[in-house]
Amino acid sequence: MIVGAGVAGASAAATLRAEGFDGEVLLVGDEPDAPYERPPLSKAWLSGQAPSIEVHPPEFYADQSIELLTGTRVTGLDAAARRVVVGGSAVGYDALLVATGGQARRLRGMAGERVHHLRTRADSDRLRAQLVPGERLVVLGAGFVGCEVAATARSLGVDVTVLEMAGSPLERALGPEIGGVFAGIHRDAGVDLRCGVRVDAVSAADSGPVVHTDRGTVECSVLLVAAGMVRDTGIWEAAGVPCDDGVLVDAGCRTGVPGVFAAGDVAAHDHPRYGRTRVEHHDSAVRQGAIAAQAMLGRDVVHDQPHWFWSDQYVHTVQSCGAPGVAVDETVVRGRIDEASFVRFGLRDGRVVSVLGLGRPREVMAGRKLLLGGHPVSADQLRDESVDLRRAGVRR
Ligand SMILES: Cc1cc2nc3c(=O)[nH]c(=O)nc-3n(C[C@H](O)[C@H](O)[C@H](O)COP(=O)(O)OP(=O)(O)OC[C@H]3O[C@@H](n4cnc5c(N)ncnc54)[C@H](O)[C@@H]3O)c2cc1C
Structure with missing residues (x-):
C-alpha cells in the first residue's frame, strides 16, 4: 500500500510493476486528482502554458492494475497489525x-478570498484566476515558490511586490551573493522587491488584503503567502514510527518499523553522501519512490544519487547538483556571477562535490558527470571557459 499520490507515490507504484511485482498495489491520495507534477504549479501551469501535468496518462493505472483511490485520506496506522485506516475502514x-x-505553511490570521497558498493544483487554479493585468500581487517570502510566482505574475502583466525578511531572495538556499543576482533579475523585471522586511500581520480592507510590516503597510488585491512547506507526521509518529524533521529512513527508505517505508518530501533520508537530510526536490521524490519500492520487495538498495533541483524564473534557470551547503575545500566559478551566467563548483580533495549553475545547463550537466565520476579535476580546468568540461579531469 502507498499513502500519498504525489510523484514519490506514483514512482513507487510504477516501479513495483516494472520490477515484476504482481500482487495488489493500492495508491491512496487525499487530493481529487491522479498524481501530477507540482513544479509547473508556480510556472507554466500557473501561466496557462502547460497543457497537462499528470505523471501518467489516465489509463496507466488500470493498465498496470494499480488501484488508485483519490479523494481519500488515510487517518491511522497500526504498524503491529499491519493495518491502516483508509477513509474510515x-x-x-x-x-x-x-x-x-x-x-x-499557513501563517496565523492570513486567510480570505484573496489570500493564497500554493501547494496543490487547486491552489494554482485559484491563484491563476486572480492573476490578471491590473491586479496588485504581494508575495510574502522570496524562496523558490515566491520567486517563481513573482516571475510568472510579471509575465501575466500583474504588478508584483515581494516582501522578504532576509537580505536577498533565495538567500537561505543559495547564499547572499547569488541571492543578490536574483534581486537584480526581479527588479529588472519590474518587481518591487523589499528585503529585510518583517511582516507582522495581514488585515482586510475593501480594496483587498493589507500587509502590516515593520516598515509600514502595503496594500494589494491578491496576496500569496509563500512561507515554505510543513509536513504532517502525526499519524506515523502516533503509531511508533520514528520521526524528527520528517519520517526517519535509512539509505534504502526503510523506517526501521517492519514493513514501513517512506519517500519524498516527508522523508528525512540518511543519504550516504550528505548524512541525514530531508529535501523538497522533485527529482529526489521520484528517485526515493523508486528505491522505496525496491526495498518493499526486499531488495538491498540505497538512494545515493546526488540531490538535484532546478528553478525557472523569467528566462533564467538555476540548477543544482549535490548539496549547495556541503563542506568544500575550494569554490571555483566559471563565468560571471554578476552577469547571471556561471557555474560554481565546490571541490573537496580535488574532486567536484557540488555544482550550481545559472543559465548554463550544458555545463551543469557536464559538472554533474564530473561529480558522479568522482575523478580528480583541477580548479584551473573548471575555471577556464576554453576547456570543454566533458574532457576535464581526463588524463591525456
Ligand atoms: C509550487 C511548487 C513548485 C515547485 N517547483 C519545483 C522545482 O522547480 N524543482 C524542484 O526540484 N522541486 C519543485 N517543487 C518541489 C516538488 O514538487 C516536491 O519535492 C515534490 O512534489 C514532492 O513529492 P512527494 O510525492 O514527496 O509529495 P507531494 O507532492 O506533496 O505529494 C504527497 C501527496 O500525499 C497526499 N497526502 C498527504 N497526507 C495524506 C494522507 N494522510 N492520506 C492520503 N493522502 C495524503 C498529499 O495531499 C499529496 O497529494 C515544487 C513544489 C511546489 C509546491
Whole structure:
C-alpha cells in the first residue's frame, strides 16, 4: 500500500510493476486528482502554458492494475497489525510506503478570498484566476515558490511586490551573493522587491488584503503567502514510527518499523553522501519512490544519487547538483556571477562535490558527470571557459 499520490507515490507504484511485482498495489491520495507534477504549479501551469501535468496518462493505472483511490485520506496506522485506516475502514498491507509530502505553511490570521497558498493544483487554479493585468500581487517570502510566482505574475502583466525578511531572495538556499543576482533579475523585471522586511500581520480592507510590516503597510488585491512547506507526521509518529524533521529512513527508505517505508518530501533520508537530510526536490521524490519500492520487495538498495533541483524564473534557470551547503575545500566559478551566467563548483580533495549553475545547463550537466565520476579535476580546468568540461579531469 502507498499513502500519498504525489510523484514519490506514483514512482513507487510504477516501479513495483516494472520490477515484476504482481500482487495488489493500492495508491491512496487525499487530493481529487491522479498524481501530477507540482513544479509547473508556480510556472507554466500557473501561466496557462502547460497543457497537462499528470505523471501518467489516465489509463496507466488500470493498465498496470494499480488501484488508485483519490479523494481519500488515510487517518491511522497500526504498524503491529499491519493495518491502516483508509477513509474510515481498516485495510491490511504487507508493505506500507508513506509518501505524504507536505502542505503549504499557513501563517496565523492570513486567510480570505484573496489570500493564497500554493501547494496543490487547486491552489494554482485559484491563484491563476486572480492573476490578471491590473491586479496588485504581494508575495510574502522570496524562496523558490515566491520567486517563481513573482516571475510568472510579471509575465501575466500583474504588478508584483515581494516582501522578504532576509537580505536577498533565495538567500537561505543559495547564499547572499547569488541571492543578490536574483534581486537584480526581479527588479529588472519590474518587481518591487523589499528585503529585510518583517511582516507582522495581514488585515482586510475593501480594496483587498493589507500587509502590516515593520516598515509600514502595503496594500494589494491578491496576496500569496509563500512561507515554505510543513509536513504532517502525526499519524506515523502516533503509531511508533520514528520521526524528527520528517519520517526517519535509512539509505534504502526503510523506517526501521517492519514493513514501513517512506519517500519524498516527508522523508528525512540518511543519504550516504550528505548524512541525514530531508529535501523538497522533485527529482529526489521520484528517485526515493523508486528505491522505496525496491526495498518493499526486499531488495538491498540505497538512494545515493546526488540531490538535484532546478528553478525557472523569467528566462533564467538555476540548477543544482549535490548539496549547495556541503563542506568544500575550494569554490571555483566559471563565468560571471554578476552577469547571471556561471557555474560554481565546490571541490573537496580535488574532486567536484557540488555544482550550481545559472543559465548554463550544458555545463551543469557536464559538472554533474564530473561529480558522479568522482575523478580528480583541477580548479584551473573548471575555471577556464576554453576547456570543454566533458574532457576535464581526463588524463591525456
Ligand atoms: C509550487 C511548487 C513548485 C515547485 N517547483 C519545483 C522545482 O522547480 N524543482 C524542484 O526540484 N522541486 C519543485 N517543487 C518541489 C516538488 O514538487 C516536491 O519535492 C515534490 O512534489 C514532492 O513529492 P512527494 O510525492 O514527496 O509529495 P507531494 O507532492 O506533496 O505529494 C504527497 C501527496 O500525499 C497526499 N497526502 C498527504 N497526507 C495524506 C494522507 N494522510 N492520506 C492520503 N493522502 C495524503 C498529499 O495531499 C499529496 O497529494 C515544487 C513544489 C511546489 C509546491
